[in-house]
Amino acid sequence: QSALTQPASVSGSPGQSVTISCTGTSSDVGTYNLVSWYQQFPDKAPKLIIYAVSKRPSGVSDRFSASKSGNTASLTISGVQAEDEADYYCCSFTDSRTFVFGRGTKLTVL
């Protein structure tokens, strides 16, 4: 199972919207509405910020939103802030009844 494809890095100025893509295949992202997104700060554990494609856990800012079209899922951070600077990983359920992560995207706030 190959890792999902994410851009290595994205950047944005404070207040802008930033979108991170996550491309898989018809064996994972394209078939299952079970895409999740995780935020990870340096030397910290990942934190769930989106599950089931577009649902936010309690306590996660509504500046984080997500969607899916075909084999590609997307995470959008609206009004990006310095505190959002972190690594972001997507993850999808797969035909093999397991999960695959993306390679991760580093968000830089300019």
Add this chain to the structure above:
Amino acid sequence: EVQLAQSGAEVKKAGESLKISCEGSTYIFSNYWIAWVRQMPGKGLELMGMIYPGDSDTKYSPPFQGQVTFSADKSISTAYLQWSSLKASDTGVYFCARRADNTFDSWGQGTLVTVSS
């Protein structure tokens, strides 16, 4: 709030064995899969596999099959990740995470494993 507490950092030599732990609390540990996730230095997250503490059913991701062993003791709400013979390439941070609703909703703080050759 679900909590997963992992054992502390380890420094080992190649060829040595190691067992690290992940203790769950504030939820029914037996009822949820526990995943193990590797993060090599400067790299991304890799799912190693999962264990269901209720019956110790295990699923290993192909790259990790035969390389590590998962176990669990539901009586003490603890899952384990074990190596019989470490390699330098096993150096990294290992996270446990709870699988709920087909997502990983809670994570341990991570265990840093350093293996010298």
